[in-house]
Amino acid sequence: MALSNTQYDEIIRQYNAKQIRNRHIVESRVEEVYSKNPRLQEIDDSISSCSVEKAKQLLDGDVKALSELKEQIASLKEEKTALLLSLGYDEHYFIPPYDCPDCKDTGYVGNKRCHCFKQAAIDLVYTQSNIKAILQVENFEHFSYDYFSEELIDPSTGLSSRAIIEDAVKESQRFINSFDDTFQNLFFYGDTGVGKTFLSNCIAKELLDTGHSVIYFTAFGLFDIFQKNVFDKDSDAILAHQNLFDCDLLIIDDLGTEMSNSFTTSQLFLCLNERLLRKKSTIISTNLTMNQLAETYSERTFSRVFSNYNMLKLFGDDIRIKKKLKQCALN
Ligand SMILES: [Zn+2]
DSSP, X not given: OOOOHHHHHXXXXXXXXXXXXXXXXXXXXXXXXXXXXXXXXXXXXXXXXXXXXXXXXXXXXXXXXXXXXXXXXXXXXXXXXXXXXXXXXXXXXXXXXXXXXXXXXXXXXTTEEOHHHHHHHHHHHHTTHHHHHHHHHSSGGGOOGGGSOSSOBOTTTOOBHHHHHHHHHHHHXXXXXXXXXXXXXXXXXXXXXSSHHHHHHHXXXXXXHTTOOEEEEEHHXXXXXXXXXXXXXXXXXXXXXXXXXXXXXXXXXXXXXXXXXXXXXXXXXXXXXXXXXXXXXXXXXXXXXXXXXXXXXXXXXXXXXXXXSEEEEOOSSOHHXXXXXXXXXXX
16 A cells, blocks of 8 residues: 555554553563562563573573573562462563564564555545444444344245345345455445344454454545545545555445436446455445336446455345434433
8 A cells, every 4th residue: 555654654653552552451460460579570580680691691601590590580570470379470471562573563474564564554545433333333243133033024035034134144244254265245225224234334344353454435525536536636545545446345325325427437436346356355335225226327337347246235224213212212
């Protein structure tokens, strides 16, 4: 991803901030165990002075002193471990809580950029912090089947709302599990509030957590990028536009709500087609019916592109309304 110097500096600044945060956390944990048993501090002090001594003897070549020191350090460490265990801690307590254990929040593994760097760059370019906050709530852990009724039957398939969502969740999990091996695309359609966006977000969260680059756009936001990229020559939009083809997963939410015209429509299909050629996955959700889609985006392009998507229809009551009703009942 092409970044400007300022953007690069901003990302490095974020990594530095994470490292400082980690250091503070570890320091305060060390203080905490010292206050519970001051012998631990003595042990740590002894270990560090023995280590300094060991380094000296290594230079002097005193083999006997060196092996004595090694033994001393080993026994101090043993005592420390036993003490920590007696207080209910283990050595993991002092490992910094890295956001990315692969690069230890440095952004680099050796001299190569870590996978998390790519997402950091995307986050910066798209100011995706808002979706990150959403993903804390909208993920499989918080997914509830309670909103999908067994009694509510989709007349076109004869399946219940519950059976349909169970199937869609299974498909979504299959999509996630085989993401690195199989090129695939998903298309969620159905009425407002039946869980399409929620399910897309669940998938986004799982893939972000496993180090994939994910870009989320509402169709409205995406079409805005198309416009600004071509007509305004807006530098952020140009950069954003480049990455639309390249990210591991592109999510386009609420297709059909945008103000479309022949220009944006052709741009959309260019983007989708390019991603197909590059074997990069896309998830689309829409409230429109298949007929409406074909009318809006021309049947020929529509069918050519979407023959490469796994079409999943969701069906049910509007969950947002159900949730509100539940809240009212609780209040
Ligand atoms: Zn990393």
